[in-house]
Amino acid sequence: xxxxxxxxxxxxxxxxxxxxxxxxxxxxxxxxxxxxxxxxxxxxxxxxxxxxxxxxxxxxxxxxxxxxxxxxxxxxxxxxxxxxxxxxxxxxxxxxxxxxxxxxxxxxxxxxxxxxxxxxxxxxxxxxxxxxxxxxxxxxxxxxxxxxxxxxxxxxxxxxxxxxxxxxxxxxxxxxxxxxxxxxxxxxxxxxxxxxxxxxxxxxxxxxxxxxxxxxxxxxxxxxxxxxxxxxxxxxxxxxxxxxxxxxxxxxxxxxxxxxxxxxxxxxxxxxxxxxxxxxxxxx
Numbered sequence: 100x101x102x103x104x105x106x107x108x109x110x111x112x113x114x115x116x117x118x119x120x121x122x123x124x125x126x127x128x129x130x131x132x133x134x135x136x137x138x139x140x141x142x143x144x145x146x147x148x149x150x151x152x153x154x155x156x157x158x159x160x161x162x163x164x165x166x167x168x169x170x171x172x173x174x175x176x177x178x179x180x181x182x183x184x185x186x187x188x189x190x191x192x193x194x195x196x197x198x199x200x201x202x203x204x205x206x207x208x209x210x211x212x213x214x215x216x217x218x219x220x221x222x223x224x225x226x227x228x229x230x231x232x233x234x235x236x237x238x239x240x241x242x243x244x245x246x247x248x249x250x251x252x253x254x255x256x257x258x259x260x261x262x263x264x265x266x267x268x269x270x271x272x273x274x275x276x277x278x279x280x281x282x283x284x285x286x287x288x289x290x291x292x293x294x295x296x297x298x299x300x301x302x303x304x305x306x307x308x309x310x311x312x313x314x315x316x317x318x319x320x321x322x323x324x325x326x327x328x329x330x331x332x333x334x335x336x337x338x339x340x341x342x343x344x345x346x347x348x349x350x351x352x353x354x355x356x357x358x359x360x361x362x363x364x365x366x367x368x369x370x371x372x373x374x375x376x377x378x379x380x381x382x383x
Contacts, residue, residue, distance in 0.1 A: 103127060111136055140233070157377035158184045159242060160193065160264035162200040165252045174252035174270040175204055176374050177214065178242030179228075186235050187376075188263045195231050196264070199224055203244075214244050243379040245372035247272045253281035257289050266376040277366025284344075287357055288373050293344035296371060301343065309338050344371060 103126045111122045111133055121140060129135035159180035165172050179196040181187045202224050206217035215225040224241075232239040249272025256265035269288035273281050287293075295301050313334040317327045339346045345358035345368065361367055 103131060107131065107133070111140075158182060158187045159376050160187055160196060160266060161243075161256065161268040161374050161376060162193075162196040163254050163256055163265070163268045163270070164200060164204065165254055166204055171248060171250060172252040172272070173246060173248040174254055174272065174372070175200060176243075176245045176254075176268045176270060176372060177203055178244070178374050178376060178379065179231075180240050180242045180376070181235060182237040184263065186237050192231075192235065193264045195227075195234075199227060199241075202227070208244075209246055211241065211244050214241060242376070243374045245270065245374055247370040247372050249369040250274045251278040251281060253278065253285045255282065255285035255289050268374050270372045271368055272370040273361075273368050274366050276364050277361055277368055279364040279366065280360045283349075283351070283360065284357055284368065284371075287347065287350055288344065288371055290350055291347055292373060292375070293347055293371070294342045296344050296368060298339045298343050298346065301339070306335070309335060313338075344368065 103123060107126060108119060108122050111126060112119060114133075114137065122136070125136040125139040126133070128139055157180060159178060161176055161178045163174065163176040165174045167173075177196070177200050179192070179199060181192060186192055198219070202217045202219045203214050206213065208214045208217050215223065215228075217224045219227040221227040221230050228239055228241060245268075247270055251274070252270060252272045255269045257267040257269070258264065259266050267289050269285045271281050271284045271288060273284075310331060313331040314327060316334075317330045322330055340348065340356075345356065345361070347357050349355045349357055349360060357368075
């Protein structure tokens with residue numbers, strides 16, 4: 100049997116992130132062949148990752164970047180999840196997330212299916228994520244994905260503390276004039292989590308539901324029938340001010356709305372997106 104030195108164990112641990120006993124076992128089985136030992140660790144790790152699939156992975160971070168092409172800009176944001184924030188804040192996990200983001204951008208992916216199918220060093224991004232589960236010994240998965248385009252795209256990445264990577268990414272696409280206030284708007288999106296750009300974007304079934312609830316609430320309060328429509332209208336307007344970006348009060352000056360900010364510079368917002376770690380679809 101080949102002699103397994105401490106230096107060899109350290110080399111493989113640094114390269115794979117695997118535990119010392121796992122590394123030693125792999126090196127012994129591979130008779131000191133580091134390349135073969137890496138293969139054994141990957142195989143064992145990917146197999147073990149299957150056993151972790153049922154575990155929650157709602158920590159992590161959001162990798163994001165703006166790219167320019169043909170005078171336009173596109174913003175990409177990808178959430179990568181782990182089970183613990185201990186793993187999420189490691190340089191290795193952040194490097195893994197940035198690698199996935201680069202692959203996604205190279206593939207010009209536009210949805211989750213295209214993200215997972217994007218080419219990577221491991222074959223596809225989906226395979227890269229599987230291998231990350233083996234490397235970090237946790238359930239690692241793709242979380243939310245967003246892509247927006249416009250004349251200009253502004254990104255604000257929020258960290259819950261200096262030691263952690265971004266846990267919230269807000270992106271807003273504007274025309275050239277709108278870019279003057281885009282940073283302030285991105286901050287607003289991060290803090291206030293709007294759901295739609297304008298009231299016209301709110302789905303009809305949501306409006307119907309809110310109208311029904313406001314009407315029934317007014318009736319339950321014993322309001323006179325003739326004034327209920329006006330009360331319902333007021334409550335709907337309050338709803339829009341909460342969930343519609345352009346109608347939200349600007350947090351730094353509540354005498355203005357976000358729509359007012361764009362009017363002041365003669366610009367407009369074209370799209371926005373917001374990703375917060377762990378706030379996507381609940382896992383089964």
